[in-house]
Amino acid sequence: MTCDNCGKKGARIRRVTRTMGRGKTTFLIENVPLVTCPSCGESYYTAETLKEIERIRLHWRQLTVEKPFPLATFGGAA
Ligand SMILES: [Zn+2]
Known part of the structure; x- marks a missing residue:
């Protein structure tokens, strides 16, 4: 695909995991398409x-x- 930044072809989509929110409202989004341009x-x-x-x-x-x-539950002795 074409890069929005430099206009050259060859940009690829990478699937990344994004962390959103914070504390108790933290959640993850998997497989977010991130465009990366080698140019x-x-x-x-x-x-x-x-x-x-x-x-x-x-x-x-x-x-x-x-x-x-x-x-994992620790089952050994102290
Ligand atoms: Zn580019």
């Missing part, structure tokens, strides 16, 4: 992506799924 080295989100991020940010409580963290 100018710029990385950016398209207007479409930013719109979707904003939509998720506003409705994240409905859109997120609880994912338990891997948890």
Whole structure:
């Protein structure tokens, strides 16, 4: 695709995980398409992506799924 920054072709989409919010309202968005350009080295989100991020940010409580963290229980002696 064409880079919005330098206008050259060769920009690629990388899927990244974005952390949003803070504290108790922290949540992650996976597979966010980040455009990276090897010509100018710029990385950016398209207007479409930013719109979707904003939509998720506003409705994240409905859109997120609880994912338990891997948890190990310590069973040995002190
Ligand atoms: Zn570029």
